Amino acid sequence: MVRKLSFILFLFYVSSSITAQQRTGNIVEYFGKEKVTAIEEGKLMHVFKEALMLHVRSMRFNSSTFPEDPVFSKILMNSEYDPNEGDVFDVDFTGEPMVWKSISVDTTNSFNDRDLLSSYVCLKYKSNTEKNVLFDASGHSLVLINGMPHEGDHYDYGWNLIPVTLKKGWNMFVLKVGRFPRIRARLIEPKTDVQFTTRDLTIPTILIDEPIEFKAAIRVINATNDWLKGYTIKAHWLGKEVYTDLPNIPPMSIRKLPFSLGALGSNKETGAYELKLNLFSKDKIDLDEKRIPLLGKSKHSHHKRTFISDIDGSLQYYSVAPSSNDTLANGALFLSVHGASVEAVNQANAYKQKDWGNLIAPTNRRPFGYAWEDLGRLDALEVLSDAKRIYQPDPQKIYLTGHSMGGHGSWYLGATYPDHFAAIAPCAGYPDLLLYRDMFLKRLSNMSEEQLNAFGITPKLLKRMQLEPQLNPVETLIERAGTPSRTLELIRNYLQQGVYILHGEKDNVVPTYIARDMRERLGKFHPDFTYYEYPDGTHWYGDHSVDWPPIFNLFKNRLIPKQNDIDDMEFFTGSPGVSSKSHFVTIHQQEIPFEVSSFKFTKGEEIYDLKTENVSMIEIDFSALDNLKNHLVIDNDTLAVEGNDAFLLKKVDNNWEKVASPSLKEKGPHRNGGFKDVFKNNVLFVYATKGTDEENDWYYNRARFDAETMWYRANGSVDVIRDVDFSLSKYPDRNVVLYGNKTNNAAWNTLMKNSPIQVKNNEVDFNGKKLPGQQWGMYFIVPRNDSNLASVGVVTATGVKGMKAAYMNHYLVNGTTFPDVLLFDDEVLLNGTSAVKCAGFFGNDWSVENGDFEWK
Structure with missing residues (x-):
């Protein structure tokens, strides 16, 4: 449990x-x-x-x-x-x-x-x-x-x-x-109602030998009760001026905004530059000015790069320890993920430059961020993609490592995306947050009463903490939404990689027995892993805590296999929306949502053999394979293989049948839920303005609160707009979080007319089941019907009590679990998750009838 x-x-x-x-x-x-x-x-x-x-x-x-x-x-x-x-x-x-x-x-x-x-x-x-x-x-x-x-x-x-x-x-x-x-x-x-603040700047290194457009980000304060529209930032440095038009900024809010610095121009000197920023109103009034230092360096030394994220349009950075070989082409690429409180720039600086590859360190969206799950996972993937574009590495020489929380990130990302990396090297890491939690309970149990009191924990409270919670069926289903984070459930995915486990012998932060436990687990099935305890090493024992030469020696001798060379392959996932494929096989849909799904592929003399668990739709891309076999045996069904195209199979009445193509209107890797899945795809927040003054104030504040949280936790920059300003054509193919209900949000009918769940003042209509009252709150996610990609997440309530019950935004916190649908009332504020009234997952066709729901 x-x-x-x-x-x-x-x-x-x-x-x-x-x-x-x-x-x-x-x-x-x-x-x-x-x-x-x-x-x-x-x-x-x-x-x-x-x-x-x-x-x-x-x-x-x-x-x-x-x-x-x-x-x-x-x-x-x-x-x-x-x-x-x-x-x-x-x-x-x-x-x-x-x-x-x-x-x-x-x-x-x-x-x-x-x-x-x-x-x-x-x-x-x-x-x-x-x-x-x-x-x-x-x-x-x-x-x-x-x-x-x-x-x-x-x-x-x-x-x-x-x-x-x-x-x-x-x-x-x-x-x-x-x-x-x-x-x-x-x-x-x-000092003025509209101004800059230099708290929390994101600034790139100015690379003197790259002809690229540099981007930075600064926060703009709007301390007025009006929208800021038509504002502009002017960046002035090295004798040139670059203008950036800003998006609208809501009343009484602060937003971090990307702006362009343009390219470097003819000046190729290393050293300090000064950037002068000016903020102009729509009427070209100069409202504020800041002077910000920039640093010019060669791309062949440690540096920072910035990019615009597809998640929310924000500016993110990653740090690089480039190869010491200035002429390296098609070298290796090392993804290094940092620990809690560590900046990505300091993570990269802990590594000496390698002559055979470039090392990149993403941010996890913040030094604490998301433990490399949720938005941290997406950040790692975005950085990996951008670095591949820039450095053009050998596709067989991609590697993953990290320390402490980044050690967890190495275990987690390696298990989740096994075909992305030839080898992984978790350093001082824990594989699963829950295993780490058990370690703390054990550690607390060995403390004296005085030591416990230092943390505000009484012996009686410790006993309460140690009790195994008795979950009701609704809670059990809610926790099932966290299956993609249960790294140990995906442990056999490590068979696709070499593994090097590095841990200090006397680590008292992530105790060494956690690493020994992983050594024992891997030892039962994995033929290619190395385990090393650094003698007398604590949690951090200098640069060798991460930059340990034997790790990179192992990396040198591991390659991601070419697809045609793969004779056997296993793959496990908790959700196709998080990870769906390995090499040439893709799981499109599950039978039971957010339970572990898997396949085992074997290339025989005459046939391909594919065994599945909890899979209802799967695809094999035969174009990746030479020497095609005549037949595919999937579970107990034999199908002829014709041609070398993608082979899509769907389970119908417990038998596998070939189908033409997946319907993008159904669930799949592109759009699968649960509720957290809405926070990507250039997400847009749309709040209600057609209710009472109290409703309007509340829903606006709720959207602004979520935008504040996205900024603080995820270095985010989300567009927040009024319902009356939304249109399908103006914001195509973007995920939307809708705040309000059918009564008070003017965008509801546009986005939600086909939803099986309808919410208005004083009533929830749950696929025909009507629940009266103004105490209900809901979070749920449905497909955006005008798009084959986008989703709509709904933060809604039937009245004042329900609105206030839904005040918390823990869907923006890592480690929390949210299925497709949650229904609750104001009791959750006092009794937590145990008081949720209904939770569940829609079916693969996004229907309630074919879904999986529990009621209390």
Whole structure:
């Protein structure tokens, strides 16, 4: 049974990992490195020095798909709730009262208290007038500002700014404390309503020997109640000017925007350049100016490259340790994935240049990012594709390695895309997040009571954490959506690769027994793996923690096989939408969605033999093979092979039949669900404007909240538009997240008229089953009917209670599991995933009738 990963356990992992790597002073970029020491955006208006704190140690440790949140529940559902010192919020699981207590800042203007872990902080500010300001805080995972949710600054980067309209009178800010027991908060009066902020720039290395267009990205603050339309950035450097037209920026928001620097021109000198940026309004008024340093280097030295992501149109970067051979052609390509808190640029810098290949280090979308799953997985694939375009490597010489969280990424990406890599080398890695979670429970069990208290864990709470949760059928189905992340379920995919496992003998962050466990597992079936424990090595023991020569020696002797040389092949997947193929065989559809599917291919003397499990449609591309056989035996059916085209087979009444081509209107690798699948394909957020003022405000804030989260967690840049501005022709073939319902979102009928699920005020119509009431909330995904590629994800509710129950956006958090459909009510805020009323997957034809649903 899949078990849950708790917040404190993950906190423990991050804290331990950072401590171990900081001791080396090597590839870690410290949290404080990019702190803002002066307020470039305006004038300091107020520093919060007094607050109320509520410690909530009775929170259960369950799946974060719907985390329990009694504090936000009370504030969201009761707009009059106003805590004061000494107020009892509730009683915890020991019967002790949970009391709001006063807390003050230290000499650094930080609220700093061990009890802040698993706590909430309430700040209050009285304004004499209504005015627009910037809320600047760090150390929190979420904040409710006058009842509206906003993204936090979990990692204490000091990047987060939120434009806020202070109402006249008292304003309340309730912060959920993040990974460290420290909170800072202040209000800033903006120097101007529209301006740049240089917090969180993305800047490429200027390559003096490449005639390419360079792109960078900067955030633009809109602290007005109006849309910014027709704005322009002018980049001025080396005597030339390059203009970039900006997309529309919503009211009271900040968006990170790519802009062009143009090509370098005739200047070919290494060293420092100065970039002058100006922001112009539609009327050509110069609103702001920034001067930003650039660095010119040769492409033959370590450098950063940027590219526009197909996921959301944002600008991403990756770092390169290029080959030391300046004339290398068709060399090797090494994909190196970083650990938690490590910047990609520092990951690449940890490697010496190789004479036989180029090394690339993607970002995972952020130093913590997505543990190389979800959007981190897509980032790795985008970077690999871009690097192949640039470096034109030998297609048989592609390799994968990484350290710590990147070691996990190596295990995960290697299992998920086995035909992409000739060999993989996980360093200090854990194969599966759940296996890592078990390690922490074991480690906590060996701690003293004093040590546990340092993490806010009592012995009684530890016992609760160790209990195997009893899942109801709905929860079990929800967790099934996480099958693609169950790396150990895909372990036989490693047969397609050489494997080198490197681990420190005395690693106390990812304990060595995890690597020994993988050695034992692989030893039962894998003929080509190497295991090495670095003597006395801890989690990080210098550059050899990643740049270990025997790894690259193994790589030199491994090739991705040519397709015609493959006589035997096994492949396993949790979803065709995540990984569908290996070499010339593609799984298009499953019988049971998000259970493991597999095939085993064997080339015999006279026949091809193909055995499948949980597969309903499969394709073989015979054009990749020479010396064609006469017949294909698939399971128990024998079919004649004619020609060398793609051979598509569908299971009908338990028999395999050849079919002409897959229907793109059905599920397949191009569009398969679950709900998280909507966050790609240049995703667009469309919010409701046709409801009541409360509905409109809520859905706008919800779309803006998700855009804030995409920026913070994924370095994203999402288009957010009004429903009345959406049209099929203006935004073709793009995924859409629709906020609202049929009553209040004007784009609903355009995008959702054929959906088997309809939602309007006071009613859910679930394929004819009608559920009245204004307490329902839903997340679900359906195909966009005017497109063979795009999907529509729906964040919807039947009324105010349902809207507020759906406030959380954990579908943008890695490790959470979301099937195609989730139906819930306001009870989830108090009882979490166990309170979800219905979950399921549509059938391969996107119908409810042929789907797999559980009801509570």
